Amino acid sequence: MADNGTDELEQMYQEVILDASRHPHGKGVVPADDAGTTDGEATVAAPHEACSAARSHQFNPTCGDEVTVHVEVGRDEPHRIEDIVWDGQGCSISQASLSIMVDLVRGRTVDEAMHLFDGFHALMSSRGAGLDDEEAMDELGDATVFQGVSKYPMRIKCALLGWEGLKDSMAKALAAQRRAS
Amino acid sequence: MTDIETIRSQFPILGQRINGHPLVYLDSGATAQKPQCVIDAESGFYETINAGVHRGAHTLAARSTVAFEQARAKVARLVGASSQEGGEELVVTMGATDALNLLATAIGNASLGRGGPGAERFALKPGDEIVVSRAEHHSVLLPFQELAARTGAALRWLEVDEDGRVMADLAPETIGERTRIVAVTHIGNVTGAITDIAPIVRRAHEVGALFVLDACQSVPHIPVDFHALDVDFAAFSAHKMYGPTGVGFLYGRRELLEALPPARFGGSMVELAYMDRPALYMDPPARFEAGTQPVAQVVAAGVAADWMMGVGMERIAAHEREITDELLGLGQVDGVRILGPRTSEGRIGTVAFEVDGVHPHDVGQYLDAAGIAIRVGHHCAQPIHRHFGVFASNRASAGVYNTPDEARALIEAVKGVRPFFLR
Numbered sequence: 001m002a003d004n005g006t007d008e009l010e011q012m013y014q015e016v017i018l019d020a021s022r023h024p025h026g027k028g029v030v031p032a033d034d035a036g037t038t039d040g041e042a043t044v045a046a047p048h049e050a051c052s053a054a055r056s057h058q059f060n061p062t063c064g065d066e067v068t069v070h071v072e073v074g075r076d077e078p079h080r081i082e083d084i085v086w087d088g089q090g091c092s093i094s095q096a097s098l099s100i101m102v103d104l105v106r107g108r109t110v111d112e113a114m115h116l117f118d119g120f121h122a123l124m125s126s127r128g129a130g131l132d133d134e135e136a137m138d139e140l141g142d143a144t145v146f147q148g149v150s151k152y153p154m155r156i157k158c159a160l161l162g163w164e165g166l167k168d169s170m171a172k173a174l175a176a177q178r179r180a181s
Numbered sequence: 182m183t184d185i186e187t188i189r190s191q192f193p194i195l196g197q198r199i200n201g202h203p204l205v206y207l208d209s210g211a212t213a214q215k216p217q218c219v220i221d222a223e224s225g226f227y228e229t230i231n232a233g234v235h236r237g238a239h240t241l242a243a244r245s246t247v248a249f250e251q252a253r254a255k256v257a258r259l260v261g262a263s264s265q266e267g268g269e270e271l272v273v274t275m276g277a278t279d280a281l282n283l284l285a286t287a288i289g290n291a292s293l294g295r296g297g298p299g300a301e302r303f304a305l306k307p308g309d310e311i312v313v314s315r316a317e318h319h320s321v322l323l324p325f326q327e328l329a330a331r332t333g334a335a336l337r338w339l340e341v342d343e344d345g346r347v348m349a350d351l352a353p354e355t356i357g358e359r360t361r362i363v364a365v366t367h368i369g370n371v372t373g374a375i376t377d378i379a380p381i382v383r384r385a386h387e388v389g390a391l392f393v394l395d396a397c398q399s400v401p402h403i404p405v406d407f408h409a410l411d412v413d414f415a416a417f418s419a420h421k422m423y424g425p426t427g428v429g430f431l432y433g434r435r436e437l438l439e440a441l442p443p444a445r446f447g448g449s450m451v452e453l454a455y456m457d458r459p460a461l462y463m464d465p466p467a468r469f470e471a472g473t474q475p476v477a478q479v480v481a482a483g484v485a486a487d488w489m490m491g492v493g494m495e496r497i498a499a500h501e502r503e504i505t506d507e508l509l510g511l512g513q514v515d516g517v518r519i520l521g522p523r524t525s526e527g528r529i530g531t532v533a534f535e536v537d538g539v540h541p542h543d544v545g546q547y548l549d550a551a552g553i554a555i556r557v558g559h560h561c562a563q564p565i566h567r568h569f570g571v572f573a574s575n576r577a578s579a580g581v582y583n584t585p586d587e588a589r590a591l592i593e594a595v596k597g598v599r600p601f602f603l604r
Binding site: 022090158 | 202
């Protein structure tokens with residue numbers, strides 16, 4: 001049934017997205033929170049030495065999508081993301097976006113991850129047009145499959161949910177390092 | 182309804198194509214579409230009558246006031262409320278949410294000792310109880326939960342059965358001597374289940390409590406008569422009954438409205454205002470209608486009420502029952518669970534469902550590609566979703582203009598959801 005509705009649907013739910021949502025990367029058990037709080041404010045004990053760990057809980061009240069992102073960030077420059085794990089539930093867009101994000105940022109520095117965050121944000125604000133900056137598109141790799149989603153204002157939040165968790169948890173990890181030093 | 186095409190042709194929005202498909206609008210529970218006469222009434226008001234109501238001495242002001250009050254009377258006739266001059270029982274609000282907040286705020290004011298003679302009957306104090314149900318929309322739950330918190334009253338609730346229907350037989354144990362207010366939905370906005378309110382109303386009155394009805398989902402779909410139902414207050418919105426957005430109504434038994442203190446203050450609700458003495462407020466409904474009213478929208482809401490009575494509420498209900506029967510076929514689709522009653526007995530054509538393994542946002546997107554509009558999310562009723570063990574659901578809700586073919590188109594499309602996402 002070739003019609004523009006189906007075409008749009010296929011463009012939005014590309015195989016990469018459906019695949020990533022069914023078999024998400026980086027999804028696992030978020031380490032227990034020593035402080036016993038669940039609001040994402042606490043810094044958790046990091047299994048990796050020379051790392052600070054932090055978590056961020058993100059929630060989309062309109063649909064109930066929910067994720068906790070846990071990162072472990074190297075204490076020394078250039079503050080590499082040594083580990084990232086998330087747990088949560090939500091629509092295929094949010095789950096796939098988290099999976100692809102994990103593959104993109106694991107092992108990158110916080111600065112590099114923030115650069116990707118900015119690029120992905122820009123992509124999701126492009127209303128389906130994508131980014132003119134080819135280099136930025138290249139950097140985003142598989143995350144460019146969400147270009148189709150950026151046409152749907154109500155779904156942009158789904159794609160950004162995990163990225164917001166990444167940004168917030170990295171900021172908390174760095175803040176914890178500053179407090180410790 | 183044999184003349185369904187005649188009905189449909191009055192709704193200009195329904196004629197369009199969405200994503201290459203004829204629009205199938207099954208989201209009337211969120212907001213109903215408007216017939217041409219309602220659209221024309223709103224613009225016609227601005228073209229010929231527009232002026233402030235209840236003020237000014239010029240011709241247009243008089244015409245505007247008459248149109249406003251006639252509209253109130255039309256809506257009153259639809260719901261069995263009095264519209265006699267001096268005996269009006271409908272207060273114009275900005276919506277049903279606003280109506281419920283207005284009521285809760287007014288009761289809060291009475292609890293602070295405000296209001297004239299008789300206002301003390303509303304006053305709440307620590308130890309008192311407010312009873313709601315698990316099936317409530319947040320617009321009922323939250324204003325009364327906040328009212329309880331402000332006054333020290335305790336919030337209790339009626340539970341729902343496995344279909345999500347409010348369990349009326351729990352009324353004797355949940356509603357007791359301490360209960361002062363009972364606020365329950367007439368029809369669940371998620372489940373479509375009609376509450377058997379009679380025993381709840383009886384029990385509330387037995388213990389001297391006020392009964393507040395959320396009639397948002399009943400007024401558009403079944404015949405409703407507030408006097409016959411013997412409720413004390415009720416709230417409903419115009420935009421779900423084929424009228425404009427921005428308008429709702431608070432029904433109150435006249436003697437209660439007369440005793441209830443105002444909740445909002447300003448122009449057009451005060452008889453005498455002084456610098457050094459307390460103001461003297463107007464009688465209802467003006468006492469509760471501070472500020473400039475959405476006059477064009479109220480006038481159009483009156484036209485909507487007339488339009489519904491013209492079609493006939495019995496006929497509307499009978500037609501929608503046919504659609505409900507079709508929609509309930511969703512339960513036969515592989516992996517689909519209906520959240521609510523599975524037969525058309527005691528329910529309306531608001532059918533919530535879950536598709537196993539597929540998030541409601543994805544279901545909604547998939548259906549939209551086929552031109553089908555349903556609601557996805559928690560429908561502003563999180564507690565009842567928790568009862569069903571989900572955070573969000575899909576909800577198809579019928580209106581007078583839906584056809585059995587449209588319900589079948591939804592079911593056909595839903596059949597494709599799991600194969601698409603779980604391929």
